[in-house]
Amino acid sequence: MARDYAHPEALVSTQWVEDHRRDPKVRIVESDEDLLLYDTGHIPEAVRIDWVTDLQDAVVRDYLGRERFARLCSEKGIANDTTVVVYGDKNNWWACYAFWVFKLYGHDDVRVMNGGRKLWEAEGRPLVRDPEPKYPSANYVAKEPDPAIRAFRDEVLKHQKAGRPLVDVRSTDEYTGAKLHMADYPQEGALRGGHIPGAASIPWSKAVNDDGTFKSARELEKLYAKENKLKRRGRIIAYCRIGERSSHTWFVLKYLLGYPNVKNYDGSWTEWGNLVGVPIEKGMPAGAGA
Amino acid sequence: MTNDAASEPARLTAIVDEFADFEPRERLEALVEFADQMAPLPAELAEKRDAEAHRVHECQTPVFLWVEVRDGRVMIFADVAPEAPTVKGFLALLIDALSGASPAEVAAVHDDLLQRLGLVDVLGMMRMRGLHAVLYYIRKQAAAAPAEH
Structure with a gap:
């Protein structure tokens, strides 16, 4: 570790x-x-x-x-x-x-x-x-x-269909579709709530301490690699609502944990939740921990 | 209660005219000045704030607002975290512009106020929703406030 x-x-x-x-x-x-x-x-x-x-x-x-x-x-x-x-x-x-x-x-x-x-x-x-x-x-x-750090929607759709790892870094309520936006934040115009099917829910906030600093390498490793089984060599796409919180998780995965292939999908939920016909899942996936 | 003939308070029109002469940078500076000058919340309201009442939920940072009508005049009290100077500045501008006006005059403030103040261009569209929410909240509360005699 x-x-x-x-x-x-x-x-x-x-x-x-x-x-x-x-x-x-x-x-x-x-x-x-x-x-x-x-x-x-x-x-x-x-x-x-x-x-x-x-x-x-x-x-x-x-x-x-x-x-x-x-x-x-x-x-x-x-x-x-x-x-x-x-x-x-x-x-x-x-x-x-x-x-x-x-x-x-x-x-x-x-x-x-x-x-x-x-x-x-x-x-x-x-x-x-x-x-x-x-x-x-x-x-x-x-x-x-640099195309290696940015994901666009067509790539995200292929990625999702291939069952590759996606990380949804929004709050649990946004992930399950109970809410369209974070508590106290404006609803930036998504017509559907939920998440990209297959995405793991790992809210960004789990990566920081109360004083605003990042958690230790050991704690981050435990969160992403152990508890959420994100494989280092996998191609990973992170997203949130408009791409800001997922930049935070992207930084953690790429620079603090050294995952080589991580992209930020800046279109994020305000794009995906408005696209016609793309798959969406609501609630927690079966078998997922609370 | 609604008076169709009412127009927005003259003080608001004066602020809008003043902003119209400002360079983009000066509009932002003016907002910071408004934020700096916002009066502290009266002690009796601070207790209610701590109970999370009167919170404007569309805003990104805690914003607490009280709108009352006393002797037919609108009174606004607010508390905004220092981490949100944009909302704080806009709210302080509204308090300056609308305090003492009649509910009908407050109701007459149009939705396009942020455009008229030239804030959409300098702050960006992404930041408009929280500010609009503050204006809607004040208008709604002013219209609904029980008139005291």
Whole structure:
């Protein structure tokens, strides 16, 4: 059983950020669910990247394109060899979402600050309300999107028909179809409730501690490999509602546990629950534990 | 109770006009300022908040709202977690704009308020639902509040 994370370099501590936040080779990036949270206090050197207004295309339902990603990085003073450290609210959901987009366009060195905003704040570390700092513009060159980490619906359907592993990381009520969305979250327009048949229900929240940090390699191994029998060599697709919580689980499986083949299905339930004629299952599968 | 001739409160129109002159970035800054200025919840309501009453369930973070009508004037009290400054700012804007108006004037606030404030473009469509829910909740409560004499 693993004693350390498979890719420990993908995770940094709040202390590491404290020690490196002024390093010109390091760019700290805050990514939150609430756009204005950054304005109410952020790590002094951090820039903001927003999941809606920066990372999504405003017209097509898709991420921003390669050229816009390159422009965004250049504007934020991120070069191809910059060490990018993402952090944010909500247990780093949006930080993982941003991390995934950086990997989609081939950024080499991206890391997540373990514990996110919550831990940084709890430790009484500095947060400032200054305007977003400006850094010298870089000449970023983005790679073509990496198909190895993103799943589209046709592939998910084939994957499902072939009985390959799918991980549904939403809450149990969303999985069973009792609810169309998380408690307290908006219903983002799915016409059917339930899950993709065959998907294992492993809510993302099982991977984190109360202080917002990730659970230990040993605990994660127990959760995913032992209790849910996810095989390391299997091709795995994770999904949630709009792709943010599944970015979190994708990060855990790929970087903390070292599963080589994990994709995020960002279309997730808001796509699947609206597709005509695709199979849907409700309730808990027979034989599944509570 | 409904007065078809009523129009939205003048204070709201003034805020909308002010936002119209703002750059996108200034609209967000204005929302942060509103959030900063939201009055703390009166102590007697804080107890009810802790009992989870008056919660707006469409919002992503706990939002507690009280809408009362006193002497024919709408009074709004709210508590929003600091982790949700967008909802907090919008709500504080509504409290500023609608407090003291008549229920009919509050009922006259149109659904397109977020568009008129220019917030859809700067926040993105994905964030509109929770904000709409706050507006609906206030309108509904103002219309339903028993009039005190």
